Amino acid sequence: MATLKDIGAELGLSVATVSRALNGFPEVNSQTREKVRQTAERLGYRPNRVAQRLVTGRSGMVGMIVKLNPDMSSDQTFFEVVAGLSAALAARDTDLVLAVDQGTDPVAAYARMLERDILDGFILNAPVPDDPRVAFLQSRNIPFVMHGTTGEAADYPFFAIDNHAVSRDAVNLLAALGHRRIALLNGEQRYAFARDRAEGFRQAMPVPVPDHFMAGHPPSELAGYAQALTWLSGQQGPRPTAILCSATPQAAGVYRAAKDLSIRVPHDLSVVAHDDGFPQMPATGFAPPLTVTQAPFRDACEPLASALLGCIEERPARDLQATLRADLVLRNSTGPVPQDHKTPWPNSQS
Amino acid sequence: MATLKDIGAELGLSVATVSRALNGFPEVNSQTREKVRQTAERLGYRPNRVAQRLVTGRSGMVGMIVKLNPDMSSDQTFFEVVAGLSAALAARDTDLVLAVDQGTDPVAAYARMLERDILDGFILNAPVPDDPRVAFLQSRNIPFVMHGTTGEAADYPFFAIDNHAVSRDAVNLLAALGHRRIALLNGEQRYAFARDRAEGFRQAMPVPVPDHFMAGHPPSELAGYAQALTWLSGQQGPRPTAILCSATPQAAGVYRAAKDLSIRVPHDLSVVAHDDGFPQMPATGFAPPLTVTQAPFRDACEPLASALLGCIEERPARDLQATLRADLVLRNSTGPVPQDHKTPWPNSQS
DNA sequence: ATCCAAATTCAAAACGTTTTGAATTCAGGC
DNA sequence: GCCTGAATTCAAAACGTTTTGAATTTGGAT
Numbered sequence: 001m002a003t004l005k006d007i008g009a010e011l012g013l014s015v016a017t018v019s020r021a022l023n024g025f026p027e028v029n030s031q032t033r034e035k036v037r038q039t040a041e042r043l044g045y046r047p048n049r050v051a052q053r054l055v056t057g058r059s060g061m062v063g064m065i066v067k068l069n070p071d072m073s074s075d076q077t078f079f080e081v082v083a084g085l086s087a088a089l090a091a092r093d094t095d096l097v098l099a100v101d102q103g104t105d106p107v108a109a110y111a112r113m114l115e116r117d118i119l120d121g122f123i124l125n126a127p128v129p130d131d132p133r134v135a136f137l138q139s140r141n142i143p144f145v146m147h148g149t150t151g152e153a154a155d156y157p158f159f160a161i162d163n164h165a166v167s168r169d170a171v172n173l174l175a176a177l178g179h180r181r182i183a184l185l186n187g188e189q190r191y192a193f194a195r196d197r198a199e200g201f202r203q204a205m206p207v208p209v210p211d212h213f214m215a216g217h218p219p220s221e222l223a224g225y226a227q228a229l230t231w232l233s234g235q236q237g238p239r240p241t242a243i244l245c246s247a248t249p250q251a252a253g254v255y256r257a258a259k260d261l262s263i264r265v266p267h268d269l270s271v272v273a274h275d276d277g278f279p280q281m282p283a284t285g286f287a288p289p290l291t292v293t294q295a296p297f298r299d300a301c302e303p304l305a306s307a308l309l310g311c312i313e314e315r316p317a318r319d320l321q322a323t324l325r326a327d328l329v330l331r332n333s334t335g336p337v338p339q340d341h342k343t344p345w346p347n348s349q350s
Numbered sequence: 351m352a353t354l355k356d357i358g359a360e361l362g363l364s365v366a367t368v369s370r371a372l373n374g375f376p377e378v379n380s381q382t383r384e385k386v387r388q389t390a391e392r393l394g395y396r397p398n399r400v401a402q403r404l405v406t407g408r409s410g411m412v413g414m415i416v417k418l419n420p421d422m423s424s425d426q427t428f429f430e431v432v433a434g435l436s437a438a439l440a441a442r443d444t445d446l447v448l449a450v451d452q453g454t455d456p457v458a459a460y461a462r463m464l465e466r467d468i469l470d471g472f473i474l475n476a477p478v479p480d481d482p483r484v485a486f487l488q489s490r491n492i493p494f495v496m497h498g499t500t501g502e503a504a505d506y507p508f509f510a511i512d513n514h515a516v517s518r519d520a521v522n523l524l525a526a527l528g529h530r531r532i533a534l535l536n537g538e539q540r541y542a543f544a545r546d547r548a549e550g551f552r553q554a555m556p557v558p559v560p561d562h563f564m565a566g567h568p569p570s571e572l573a574g575y576a577q578a579l580t581w582l583s584g585q586q587g588p589r590p591t592a593i594l595c596s597a598t599p600q601a602a603g604v605y606r607a608a609k610d611l612s613i614r615v616p617h618d619l620s621v622v623a624h625d626d627g628f629p630q631m632p633a634t635g636f637a638p639p640l641t642v643t644q645a646p647f648r649d650a651c652e653p654l655a656s657a658l659l660g661c662i663e664e665r666p667a668r669d670l671q672a673t674l675r676a677d678l679v680l681r682n683s684t685g686p687v688p689q690d691h692k693t694p695w696p697n698s699q700s
Numbered sequence: 701a702t703c704c705a706a707a708t709t710c711a712a713a714a715c716g717t718t719t720t721g722a723a724t725t726c727a728g729g730c
Numbered sequence: 731g732c733c734t735g736a737a738t739t740c741a742a743a744a745c746g747t748t749t750t751g752a753a754t755t756t757g758g759a760t
Binding site for chain 1: 433
């Protein structure tokens with residue numbers, strides 16, 4: 001293992017000069033710099049990151065705590081998320097490492113990793129409203145970036161989708177097509193994104209929607225199928241003429257329920273879903289092709305990496321916040337409201 | 351952030367004494383030790399792990415490189431593996447961190463993590479014969495433990511199942527029941543375990559088995575279903591009277607193919623599978639309940655953690671090697687060979 | 701040769717911890 | 731009090747790197 005000292009000894013230079021040469025300090029003579037570079041390469045010098053971190057406070061490694069989830073369906077996106085982030089960070093000479101959290105305390109795993117004092121910061125995902133991780137990390141001045149946001153007043157770096165607009169854009173489309181009986185098949189209600197989408201939905205709807213036509217479920221085909229069967233069978237009143245899904249697997253379940261009940265998409269039922277661009281269930285693989293609000297996770301990786309490193313470099317949080325408007329992509333799963341289904345649901349104050 | 355220096359300043363002790371007191375050196379007076387401990391607790395002292403590693407060379411973190419796998423079925427076991435190992439290591443004050451590898455070069459991700467020089471060692475899994483990771487890590491004196499083994503002459507720490515015995519025990523059982531037409535539905539052939547099971551199978555078989563009744567596939571129900579359909583439909587000659595599966599999802603596929611072809615388990619076809627004890631497809635959930643060679647992964651976690659830490663402490667590799675014999679658990683998927691199917695496959699020299 | 705300013709390099713300290721071996725303190729015996 | 735051995739603590743060095751500010755070198759003008 002070659003050290004700066006070895007390089008210096010061979011060239012008759014001080015450790016300080018070798019360090020400055022390798023780190024691009026401009027006052028180092030260019031010939032000296034080249035000799036140092038070549039010797040370092042020949043000796044196979046690799047910086048001791050631990051020593052660097054002791055001096056600079058930075059190791060070049062950031063962490064992500066992965067919450068174990070008994071519902072395995074969400075794990076199908078896990079590797080896409082991690083691969084995208086790893087690549088974006090690697091492009092910035094930063095390594096992403098994961099630790100697994102099995103407990104019930106949201107912050108315990110962070111506390112544990114902070115004991116090591118090795119990681120430069122964290123990437124947080126799946127925020128819940130008033131996410132306790134935020135206060136915990138802020139109180140310790142630990143850099144982090146959030147994928148998503150916990151609310152309007154977020155005072156930390158984040159990269160988020162405008163989930164109000166996700167619902168609003170879809171509702172506006174369907175309302176323009178004459179739909180009034182629009183059901184919301186949302187994500188799990190404990191997440192902040194689901195809360196935002198429900199809010200956007202309610203605000204955009206031109207008429208009130210009975211509570212039982214707004215439900216929150218995991219992003220699985222089975223959940224979508226079961227909920228759509230209930231709604232489309234008429235058990236709970238006039239069936240919806242459109243369903244707004246939180247994720248493409250839910251939409252697949254809706255398609256299957258519609259088929260089982262001989263309800264045609266889009267003639268009898270319009271379907272819109274949110275598409276994060278994960279390849280497991282592409283919107284283009286639906287028959288008919290699915291209309292979506294589209295925000296590929298792939299596009300979030302670079303901004304997340306950038307924001308986290310900005311936070312580590314102590315740039316102000318407000319410069320590291322971005323909210324993206326999802327694209328509305330029209331395909332063939334949406335059409336005009338059926339002629340005999342134009343009336344809204346009866347007014348319900350429940 | 352309190353340091354040793356702060357504690358020493360408050361108690362009028364040297365940094366060396368504070369360090370020795372906190373680390374249990376016996377020559378420190380017990381009253382001194384208690385005063386140091388209380389002050390450390392009051393000041394919220396936490397050791398700087400980076401500084402420790404600079405001196406001791408150890409950080410208390412070990413790594414596992416996760417190879418991205420386009421076939422998602424194996425990911426269903428991923429969290430069981432990681433959770434078990436994390437818990438076993440945590441019990442020894444060691445953190446497991448993961449990094450994701452997307453490339454084709456088996457050692458590149460290790461090289462990259464070694465650039466950081468932060469991790470104390472690695473856990474390796476899914477060994478292939480002559481696994482290049484072994485030579486790479488050994489040439490750099492990097493501690494590691496392998497789950498499984500690459501061969502008889504392994505000169506590194508490992509915890510493995512005796513995969514020869516897995517096949518041999520199953521074959522001996524089926525042969526004792528009169529079966530001669532036994533097919534092997536193995537794991538993917540690139541893995542060392544699959545090679546060992548194939549060897550054990552051939553050596554245990556009392557008669558030769560045509561090559562096309564030995565196949566290697568991923569551990570999925572679909573793969574098991576497709577292969578069993580081919581074999582049981584008679585397309586390739588007399589159908590097997592028993593199938594030995596590499597994993598329980600394959601056995602589920604075999605059950606389904608048998609049902610589709612009106613072949614009764616175990617009356618017409620006996621099925622045995624290897625069961626790693628992952629909860630996704632428990633052998634006890636089969637109808638009829640599945641006979642298995644059983645080696646729960648859960649039982650490997652502690653020995654793997656122990657072996658890795660032993661390696662880090664520079665204990666000799668041969669003291670850190672263990673090979674476990676899987677249990678043979680008889681249930682209702684195996685029975686005597688059908689009376690009209692006692693003849694072996696015709697001798698085939700292909 | 702001397703002087704001056706710019707260019708370049710260096711010694712030292714810092715980062716926080718561990719450990720070696722020397723220094724100091726303590727306790728008991730004479 | 732002095733001596734001795736054991737108990738206890740300490741100063742210094744180490745680990746490898748970065749950075750400050752001083753020291754040294756270089757080059758050009760007079």
